Amino acid sequence: MSEGGWLAQALPLLLLALLAGRAADDAQSLQLSALLQLAGSVLLLLSVACCKIGVWRAASRQAQHAGACATTWALRVLVLAGGLAFGLAFAERHGGARTFEMGQIALGQDPVAVVDARISADGRSLLLSGTLGAGSADKVHELLANAPGVRLVRLQSAGGRLFEAESIAADIRQRRLNTYVDGLCASACTMVLLAGRQRGAAPAARIGFHRPSFAGVDDDRAVDADALMRYYRNAGMARAFIDKVRATPSHTMWFPPRKELERHRVLTPALLAGGLLASR
Incomplete structure (x- = not known):
């Protein structure tokens, strides 16, 4: 040739x-x-x-x-x-x-496990626990499609794939659902939390932030880092808060105190007094 x-x-x-x-x-x-x-x-x-x-x-x-x-x-x-x-x-x-x-x-063999998702007995809450592996968003979407009475998404997750978190967040925003952290909500889980119309957390809940990562990719070159920071900015977070998230390496975790979470509207206290937790 x-x-x-x-x-x-x-x-x-x-x-x-x-x-x-x-x-x-x-x-x-x-x-x-x-x-x-x-x-x-x-x-x-x-x-x-x-x-x-x-x-x-x-x-x-x-x-x-x-x-x-x-x-x-x-x-x-x-x-x-x-x-x-x-x-x-x-x-x-x-x-x-x-x-x-x-x-x-x-190949459909994501090493990050699919989230455990189920509807509460009274049909008012969607309970999400575990990691957000590939296929988690499809699982959540199907459950929500068959549960029109859901008003609250309860979270207990250490994070997972940003792609899945963003897709789940889109469903939550579309249905104008509220979100609530039962125990831990860290990394990609925070995207799901912030999608809630009102957002609350148990007194002992821990909400953690850091830069995203992917196997073999240095934090500074993580292709999703800028996208995640834009997501936080669009959610109304202040620049100082976002800069602190960006400065936190992926192998560590920053857990802001509750007052700071409320000040930056990561949590909205109105949910705690709204009577929406009766479906616990």
Whole structure:
């Protein structure tokens, strides 16, 4: 194949990679998003490889016709240097641990467990406990669709996937439900809490915040960090509060005192006196 053929193949592959990335952002399930992200990464690698091969072949053809010269060697050095730089950057962003975990999610084997969700006996509360693994949002959506009397979502979760938390939060906002923390609500669970029209917590409840993380990805480069901070900002949190969350590494947890949670309207005390906890 000529160098022009290699380059001609690279363009549609690059376009497909960009489309896969865009589709992954709009995917309705975490599993589909993971599949599309992996497909986009493969297509991106192939498109870059085609470009590099095309330039290398062009340099080789130049050397055959005009003999090796400084320009020919310069092109080859640029191809090698560019390929190495891209490879290192790609490995840093799509490292082995991250790719492995994305593969598990794509295959329906998320290492983070699906949330335990059930409707209370009186049909007024949805009880969520455990982690928010892939498939949690679908489970919650189905339960809510068959329980029109639900008015309160009770939370006991250490967090999980932001994708699932955001999808659950969207259902809560759409139905204008209230949220209440029974024990622990940390990390991604806070997105679900903040979706409540009114938000309360038991006296001994703990609500924790930190930067998001993903296997093999450093906190500072976590692709969901900016999205999570925007979510908090749109929920009405003050910049100082959000900056404290961003400054908290993913391997630790910041548990603000209750007065601060109420001052920043993470909790809305009206729920505590609203008589909505009778379904306990």
